[in-house]
Amino acid sequence: MNDIPTVNVSQLPDDVLMVDVREADEWAAGHAVGAVHIPMGDVPARLDELPVTDDSLAVVCRSGARSGRVVQWLVQQGFDVVNVEGGMLSWLRHGKALTSESGQDPTVL
Known part of the structure; x- marks a missing residue:
């Protein structure tokens, strides 16, 4: 797992x-404002939906485990991606902006 590019x-x-x-219920409860939602299981079929950026594309899940596997796979496919260390739990701890789909106060499930 040490060969997975990560970002703090x-x-x-x-x-x-x-x-x-993350899954739809996790996304709905709270996510980063500028994030694009593609559940882990959908990534291979939705590669054309990955945002294009001049920087490495950050990939996130709740804690970094699922996104780490996605990053590892995407790197093998030739994508310039990085795993967000600590996932959305770390995002929340750092006080970064969150929004929810429900209108409720956003949270990380």
């Missing part, structure tokens, strides 16, 4: 272009 939340701007690979 503190290195990311609040409005970073990021792919969130």
